[in-house]
Amino acid sequence: MKKRLIYKLELKVVFNIFITFILSTLTTAVIYIMCKLFLAIGIVGSQLFSKVIYKAMQYVDFTKIIIALWIIIFISYSHLLLYKKIKYFVEVDEHMEAIAQGKIAEKIPEQPKAELGKIAKNMNEIIEKLNKSIEEERRAEQTKYELITNVSHDLRTPLTSILGYLELIDNDKYKDEVTLRYYVNIAYEKSKRLNTLIDDLFQYTIMRNSTLKLNKELINVIELLNQVVLEFNPQFRKKNIECRTYFSEDKLLIVADAVKVARAFENLITNGINYGSGTEYIDICTRKENNSAVIEVINYGEPIPSIDVPFIFERFYRVEKSRSEFAGGSGLGLAITKSIIELHEGEIFVESNYERTVFIIKLPLVS
Structure with a gap:
């Protein structure tokens, strides 16, 4: 006292x-x-x-x-x-x-000059924090409900297809071997999608765990990006997309978990390939800005509607739900990316207009 x-x-x-x-x-x-x-x-x-x-x-x-x-x-x-x-x-x-x-x-009315004014102010702060805690708890409950609902829906859809085609095969309901192969191929593709969903869900759960341990090491951002881009060359050729790199001459060194940061870059490039409808190029740019390494992944396809931009990094959020099945996305890729970047004390945001859509990552450089 x-x-x-x-x-x-x-x-x-x-x-x-x-x-x-x-x-x-x-x-x-x-x-x-x-x-x-x-x-x-x-x-x-x-x-x-x-x-x-x-x-x-x-x-x-x-x-x-x-x-x-x-x-x-x-x-x-x-x-x-x-x-x-x-x-x-x-x-x-x-x-x-x-x-x-x-x-x-x-709220308690505050009178700064009164003896109880400071007590009233402190009580109002406690009330505000309590209201925020209650709101966060409600939001967490809603998030759990939505997560279970979305997971159930997204897992059930491919699983229903797999079971349906396997049942046709098991009951010999196919004309010839071509039809049989067609059914098997569909079941295989649906199985791959199911595997992607489960893997992304597992990754997202891990990334949201605050006790997750990162295997941090000194890495060069430009070297890591070069490696990731090389792995995507077959997909670029298949989609007739040219990946252009504009790397700065600065040596961008960060302390990070190379595997997880690479996963974040992969998710952004995959997002550009799958959802950058009509794009001919994907540009990857780097630069040094103050004490941060800035990485930009740009596509020139259809823009993200402004109404969707604030929610683009939420789990299971898709700008165009009708394309999600075709594109093979789980709706967790960008949420996982954001979690990885935040675990490395960085930030990520998106800017989209009719000319281009750019995802911007900022990671702290080694001092």
């Missing part, structure tokens, strides 16, 4: 009492003097008035009247000085009682 604050409040109380005492005494003295003058004028001007006053002084104790008057004035001044403070105290007490009953949406 802060003794200095206690002494300050005690001094303020004593000062208020002292001021009230002085004001009451001065007011009583002024009234007393005015009465004396009035009586003096009355006595000089009228013999009858002087006789009445003389008789009254024989029966009335004016000392007691003065004391009573002083007490009344003291109480009146005390009321004037303390009324607002007591009223504010009662108001704070009522709000505290409402909060205790669960009405945490109500």
Whole structure:
């Protein structure tokens, strides 16, 4: 407990009492003097008035009247000085009682100059944090519900197809070997998609785990990107996409988990290939900006609608759900990428217009 604050409040109380005492005494003295003058004028001007006053002084104790008057004035001044403070105290007490009953949406009115002003401010901060905690808990519950719903839907779709075609094969419901191969091929493709979904879900769960240990080492961002781009060459040729690299001359060294950072780059390139509809090029640029390595993955396909941009890194969010099955995306790729970047104390964001869509990653450089 802060003794200095206690002494300050005690001094303020004593000062208020002292001021009230002085004001009451001065007011009583002024009234007393005015009465004396009035009586003096009355006595000089009228013999009858002087006789009445003389008789009254024989029966009335004016000392007691003065004391009573002083007490009344003291109480009146005390009321004037303390009324607002007591009223504010009662108001704070009522709000505290409402909060205790669960009405945490109500905030306590703050009066910075009042003694309870700081307490009210602290209580409002506690209420705000409590409201945020409750909101985060609700959001977490909603997220769990959505996660289970989305996982169930996304896993059930390919699994239903696999079971359907395998049932046709098992019941010999095919005309010839060509049809049989066709059914097997569809089941195989659906199985690969199912495997991708399960793998991405597993990766996303791991990335969201705050206790995940990263195998960090000193890596060169440009060398890692070169390696990732080489692995994608077959897919670029298949999609008739040219990958252009514009790497800075700066040696961009970071301390990171190479496998996971490479996964983040792979997800962005895959996203550009699958969803950058109509793009002929995918550009990968690097540069040094202050103490950060900046990596940009750019495609020139259809833009992301502005309404979807704020949600693009959410799990299971797809800009165009009708294309998700065809593209083979799980809806977790960008969410995994964001988790990886944040685990490395970096940031990622997207800018999209009718000319290009660019994903920008910033990772801290080795100092």
